[in-house]
Amino acid sequence: MHPIEPYIRFFTGNSTVAHLFQVTAGLDSIAIGETQILGQVSQALDIALQCDSARHVLASLFRAAIHAGKRVQNETEIGRRPVSISSIAVQLAETTLGTLTDKQILVIGAGKMGGYAITSLREHGAQQITLANRTYQRATEMAAKYGGVALPFENMPDGLKEADVVFTSTAALQPILQQDLIGKIMSRRPHRPLTLIDLAVPRNVETRVRGIANVQLFDMDDLQRFVGISDNGSHQNITYAKSIVAEEVADYEKLLRVIPFIGELHKKVEQIRQFEVARTLRHLSDPDPEVLEQIDLLSRALVRKILHEPTMHLRTETNQETLNDYVDILSRLFDLSEPEPDLSLKKVAI
Incomplete structure (x- = not known):
């Protein structure tokens, strides 16, 4: 079996339509009502149309899914109070560590997820934020935009040595924070706890770091457990959002015929x-x-x-x-x- 197979789900027939609509509406996300996915689906359709790889049926399917997602945003409290993976990660950090105002925070990765994380950290009172990225210019631009101090990627160990909390969200295919590196960092600060929150898929942090004293690691699975069955306000909102999706799926199935x-x-x-x-x-x-x-x-x-x-x-x-x-x-x-x-x-x- 290929290593990626456990992470792939297969759909056929009408279940394909229902799944795409639920994903686009933010109902299949860790953060229920997440709006970033709607933008990603819209961007995917735009690219497919430019490449002439989305013909009539596929294009109509994605347009209908986008319409369903916009209805959920506009007609439910879920859409009026959107959340993101990054904001949930910050909530997890605050729940675990208490106030973030006095914490030294390192964000690794200057993509959209990193930007969302810094924005949410600011909203939760974080003052001391350092941003590291492989492209230093990108780190300085984002630090200037969102607030914080840019750190060259090669100096990341220095940032780790000073950090209380680390958020990672890079596109690296292999872990960038490995057991050996974190072990060396902790040997210089054995009595100071370090919290790592890994927002990347695939993981940025090697799972073996959990065996290092005074280190706690949270990944996407932990975020899922933290959220649990959160409905972003009330079960009624989720039920109504699902009814909108079901209605849109039924309409598209009629169109498909x-x-x-x-x-x-x-x-x-x-x-x-x-x-x-x-x-x-x-x-x-x-x-x-x-x-x-x-x-x-x-x-x-x-x-x-x-x-x-x-x-x-x-x-x-x-x-x-x-x-x-x-x-x-x-x-x-x-x-x-x-x-x-x-x-x-x-x-x-x-």
């Missing part, structure tokens, strides 16, 4: 457009290339305008009986055979 038919309708009309444009051009002798381009653009614009209303009715109709009537009428008018919808959505790894 009609997407193949919409595709056939557009394909048929496009064939008609191409045939009529070609027939018109045969009657023109030596037409100007610009004229040819304008004829093509005009014909495409007409097709879009003509198909816009029926397509929107097909996409937005919520009554299944009415939708069936629409499909039947358009099938007869355009001599279409309704294709069987593919609901399998292929096996997807998350």
Whole structure:
């Protein structure tokens, strides 16, 4: 078995849709209602569209998931009081150590997670924050933006020697805080406790450091236990958010059934457009290339305008009986055979 397999979940069919919607709405996160994921899903769709790797069904799936996530944000208290992994980590530190006002804090990693951590630390009264990053310029920029002192990455052991709490969130594939390093650090400060909070996946901190005296390590699994079944305010909010997601999933499943038919309708009309444009051009002798381009653009614009209303009715109709009537009428008018919808959505790894 490949080492990464235990961390992969596989979904097929409608369960794929439900999972994506729950993730995008922040309901599958350690921090219930986390808003960062919605932005990440939106960014993923933008990149896929730019690379032409998200065709009609996949693009519509992600747009529907984003819509569901925005509804949860706008219509529930979860969205009005968003949390993040970083803010939960700071809460854990405060619960474990008490006030952070007098603590020396080292943040390793100047990515978004590090920025969120510093912001939350400031909100909880932390005053003494040092930021270390492999790219020192990035560390100085973030320290200036969020507050704190930048530390060259090669001087990280000095920061560790002075720290009471360390937050790590780098993209390193191997642990950067290993047992040997932390052991040497603690030998210089044997009576001063050190708390390490690892926010990275894969881990930034070697789990064996838990065996070092006066060192306590918290990772993402510990954060999950700390949160427990937290509902970010009330169980009622979670229930309502889940009902929104279920409603959006049902709407998308209806759309999924009609997407193949919409595709056939557009394909048929496009064939008609191409045939009529070609027939018109045969009657023109030596037409100007610009004229040819304008004829093509005009014909495409007409097709879009003509198909816009029926397509929107097909996409937005919520009554299944009415939708069936629409499909039947358009099938007869355009001599279409309704294709069987593919609901399998292929096996997807998350």
